[in-house]
Amino acid sequence: MAESWVNSAERIGADLHLELSGAEAGGRRAALIRALREAVRSRRLAPGTLLPPYRSLAADLGVARNTVADAYAELVAEGWLTARQGSGTRVAERAEPSGSRSRVPKKTPPHARGPRHDLRQGTPDASSFPRAAWLASYRRALQQAPNEVFGPGDPAGRRELRGALAEYLARARGVRAEPERIVICSGFAHALRLLFAGPGAVLRGPLAVESYGLGFHRELLAAASVRTVPLSLDEDGARVGELDRERAVLLTPAHQFPTGGPLHPSRRAAVVDWARARGGVILEDDYDGEFRYDRRPVGALQGLDPERVVHIGSVSKSLSPALRLGWMVLPERYVEGVLAAKGEREAWVSVLDQLALADFVASGSYDRHVRRMRQRYRGRRDRLVATLAARAPHVEVTGIAAGLHAVLRLPPGTEPSVVKAAAWQGVALDGLAAFRHPQAPASAPDGLVVGYATPAEHAYGAALDALGEVLPPG
Incomplete structure (x- = not known):
């Protein structure tokens, strides 16, 4: 009985997609040589790539084993491939045979070389990522994870992480939060999309913003048809007295980005009073609130009125932007709308990363x-x-x-x-x-x-x- 393709592939090699076009002109051997040569020339097969053994590729393509062996031998002779006893057949490091490249040296453009x-x-500092501690948390999280973790994720985020964040944010940032009011997201930009984008947007403009900030955020809001109105800055932070008919205001109260000043206590109180009087909401971007060097970090603005402030944070500055892990601490009236905007299943943030971060925080490694x-x-x-x-x-x-x-x-x-x-x-x-x-x-x-x-x-x-x-x- 002939072996099935599935069984043979599992036993004897890796997959390699090749199309033997024009096999009638010169036979299958010539067609295989052309296909391999083109795969190497186009860099679909990178230099150093290990090719499947003769038997494996022959079984996948439905050709004789000798056909593959002859094709490999010819391409080795031409310089496209290399073969060494015990190491298999690989794409040559030159990736093209001698003489096939232009000998005119190519200058790398400055932007491609990158800054010195x-x-x-x-x-x-990417080199300071706590690899050993993170790996330990990830391993514990994976070992202890219940089976349902590997199914569709809860759009609110894992309960373990929301509980750990509620405790940490209360202790370290003065945030008043219950796990039910925390929604996990992939970062600040994702939070803005969930709040403002789409026909069922939770919040609408105009939105007051500080006169200095990230252009990327302004572009994201503009794409959602949200008009932004700049508030001027001085040594006491944003001049919140300029707020007028806006429905919401976005602030970086702990450390204005990028000018570097904190929002003065009198202005913190004033912007909360404005939100209460106008029925407005304050978006607090707490992007680096833990990193204060001249004194203890100032607590989050959210602590003054949890029903008027959306507190947004992430691990992008404290750990790494590569993790794509953030959170929103929401007034109760916005939780349902944000979850509806996010969808029925977690589509942005790895559930396993959430569990690892929960362990990382709960174990004290984050502190x-x-x-x-x-x-x-x-x-x-x-x-x-x-x-x-x-x-x-x-x-x-x-x-x-x-x-x-x-x-x-x-x-x-x-x-x-x-x-x-x-x-x-x-x-x-x-x-x-x-x-x-x-x-x-x-x-x-x-x-x-x-x-x-x-x-x-x-x-x-x-x-x-x-x-x-x-x-x-x-």
């Missing part, structure tokens, strides 16, 4: 990691300030000692040239103007937004030296 020093904001990174980033900021004091004392670091970035105040009119010079020298950073709302006043200070958390520890000193080279003279 990355000082862009928004990203934690330990945040405390460790708080010390490291404080040291990074101190080194930045010291470097500027020594090499560019005319460049001021503004804002509070917090977060993963700092704003450097530049002499008037120098921002565009400094950003251009930095790019030319391979230093990736952003000018302050890139974050200004299009309708905000253009007469704003010149500055740089420097992400001191982004480089790995061993690369940070060289990045600061390179930054010093591009700053304007005093």
Whole structure:
């Protein structure tokens, strides 16, 4: 009895998709050679790829074993493949035979090479991800997970994670929350989509926003037909007294992004009073609230009125943006609408990652990691300030000692040239103007937004030296 394709594939090799077109012209051997040659030339088979054994590929294609052996031998002779006893047949590292490539050297465009020093904001030190502790939490979560975890996910998020977050946010951020009011999402952008997008949007514009913020968020809101109205900023944060007929306001009260100041206590109280009087809602982006270096972190605005504030957080700054894990702590009246917007099944966030994060928080590993990174980033900021004091004392670091970035105040009119010079020298950073709302006043200070958390520890000193080279003279 002939072996089925399924049984043979499971026993003797990996799958390789080839179409033997034109087999009648020259036979199956020639067609197989053409198909393999084209797969290598097009890089569908990358250099070093291990090809299936003769018997396996012959069974899959319905050809004789000798046909495959002869095709492999010819392509080895031509330089497309390599064969070594005990190592099988692989795609040659050159990927094309000698003489088939143009000998004209190709220059890699500057943007393809990437920056030599990355000082862009928004990203934690990737080399500091707590791999061992995360792996331990993931292993425990996987071992203890009930069978129903591997079915469709609850759109609200796993109860284990919502419970762990309710405890942590109350303890560390002063958030007043029950697990039933927490909805898991993939991050702040996802939260905005759930709140504003679609015909059944939970919230509608116009939405007041701070005059400096992420353009990506403004574009997302514009795509949902939400008009944003900028609030001006001063040393006390957003001027919430400018709020008028808006239905909602988006703030970064713990650490204004990107200018770096906190919302003054009197303005915190004032914006809550506005929400109560107008029936409005405050969206609190608590993007790096744990990272305050000059004093204990300020508690979340949500604690002043849980029924008027949507508290939004994530692990993008504290752990890694690669995890795609965030949360909303919602007023009771919005929970049902957000869950309806999310759908009947979890479609965004891995349930296993949720369970791992729940264990990571409950075991104390999250607290330990945040405390460790708080010390490291404080040291990074101190080194930045010291470097500027020594090499560019005319460049001021503004804002509070917090977060993963700092704003450097530049002499008037120098921002565009400094950003251009930095790019030319391979230093990736952003000018302050890139974050200004299009309708905000253009007469704003010149500055740089420097992400001191982004480089790995061993690369940070060289990045600061390179930054010093591009700053304007005093």
